[in-house]
Amino acid sequence: MRAPSAGTRRTLVLACVALLGVGGLLFVLYRASPFAHPAPGCTVSLRVGAVDDPDAMSDFALTVEQAENGATIAGVGARLGMPDHAVTVAIATALQESGLHNLSYGDRDSIGLFQQRPSQGWGTVAQISDPVYAATAFYQRLRQQRNWTTLEVTDAAQLVQRSAAPQAYAQWEPQARAIAAALTGEAEGSLTCHDLKLTVPKESLVTVAKRELGTAALTGRHEPGRSWALGNWLVAHAARLGIDQVTANGRTWTADSGEWANTGPADGNLALHQIPPPT
Numbered sequence: 340m341r342a343p344s345a346g347t348r349r350t351l352v353l354a355c356v357a358l359l360g361v362g363g364l365l366f367v368l369y370r371a372s373p374f375a376h377p378a379p380g381c382t383v384s385l386r387v388g389a390v391d392d393p394d395a396m397s398d399f400a401l402t403v404e405q406a407e408n409g410a411t412i413a414g415v416g417a418r419l420g421m422p423d424h425a426v427t428v429a430i431a432t433a434l435q436e437s438g439l440h441n442l443s444y445g446d447r448d449s450i451g452l453f454q455q456r457p458s459q460g461w462g463t464v465a466q467i468s469d470p471v472y473a474a475t476a477f478y479q480r481l482r483q484q485r486n487w488t489t490l491e492v493t494d495a496a497q498l499v500q501r502s503a504a505p506q507a508y509a510q511w512e513p514q515a516r517a518i519a520a521a522l523t524g525e526a527e528g529s530l531t532c533h534d535l536k537l538t539v540p541k542e543s544l545v546t547v548a549k550r551e552l553g554t555a556a557l558t559g560r561h562e563p564g565r566s567w568a569l570g571n572w573l574v575a576h577a578a579r580l581g582i583d584q585v586t587a588n589g590r591t592w593t594a595d596s597g598e599w600a601n602t603g604p605a606d607g608n609l610a611l612h613q614i615p616p617p618t
Contacts, residue, residue: 379578381406381532385517399514403578405439406532408452408470410575413522414551415474417568421481423523424488424495429453429477431508431515432496441470453477453500471550492516522575524568528590532574533597539616540581547580558609563588566607573611584612 381401401409409430416426433439436454445454451473455461466472477499481487484498493509502508520526545555557569570587577583583594589605592598 377534379403379532379534379536381530381575383514383517383521383530385520385526385529397513397517399517401439401518403532403535404441406530406575407579408433408439408441409518410522410572411470411551412452412474413519413568414572415471416478417523418551418553419475419478421478422488423519423525424492425478425481426523427512427515427519428481428487428492428495428499429474430518431492431511432477432500434511434515435496435502435508436500441468441473443468521571522568524564524566524571527563527567527588528592528599530571530574531592531598532577532594535578535594535597537578537581537583537594537614539614540579542580544580544582544613547576558611560607561609563605563607566609569609581614582611583614584610586610 379402381403383399383401385397385399386395412429412433413426416429430439433452436449437445437452439452441452442454443450445451448456448458450456450464451467452470453473453476455467455473455476457464457467461467461476462472467476480499481495484495487495487498490498491509492512492515493506496502496508497505500508517526517529521530544557548555548557552569552572557573560566561569566588570585570592573580573582573585574592577585577594585592586602587609588607589601589603590599591602592600
């Protein structure tokens with residue numbers, strides 16, 4: 340068999356170089372793609388059946404912004420002493436009105452999480468644009484409605500919103516109940532956030548906690564439900580507040596894993612860790 344000619348060898352070398360170049364380009368494109376770097380997000384997982392039923396879990400995906408806004412709504416509800424049902428009503432309303440996004444636009448002059456209107460006495464544009472104010476205003480209006488605690492979610496929401504589509508809130512009830520169960524502490528370890536881009540926060544944890552929860556006394560021993568409510572609130576706000584680890588009632592979430600793991604006794608203790616500022 341004759342050895343390849345010089346021209347053939349040169350062609351083979353160029354082909355190999357080209358393949359290496361294409362391979363390198365594909366690697367670079369992969370590294371820049373969502374497949375290599377999943378988007379930050381959160382998930383609420385709620386068991387709706389028997390413990391031994393693998394299909395008993397319902398998962399609801401949230402963006403980081405949606406999780407933060409849901410945590411704010413639940414935190415304000417706790418500060419005002421509202422029952423868990425009120426948190427479900429508020430979150431179902433925000434899911435319908437804005438998709439749990441703090442919108443700067445809407446129908447006519449509607450804005451914010453609940454699409455409240457300055458012209459209808461909800462407050463100024465600046466006030467309604469603040470999720471803490473908007474949630475507070477919603478709960479205050481809800482509390483004024485007669486017998487609201489005995490009503491279905493969609494009926495209670497309609498009393499406050501006076502929507503042209505009064506039954507629209509019902510479609511969000513399963514998701515709203517799951518999110519509320521996580522953020523009120525009813526469902527332990529049910530909210531996780533993954534692939535977060537943590538940076539040193541521009542806001543103080545103490546300031547945010549006092550505004551939303553009415554207290555900055557977070558760490559230490561709590562009743563288990565309260566420990567989980569605070570723990571899930573911290574995880575939902577982890578990206579915003581630079582939190583990379585939360586321990587609640589014997590389980591620990593880390594930003595690296597994006598999951599809760601058993602790490603100790605179920606003693607109600609709550610602990611957290613924030614990324615340190617640059618030196």
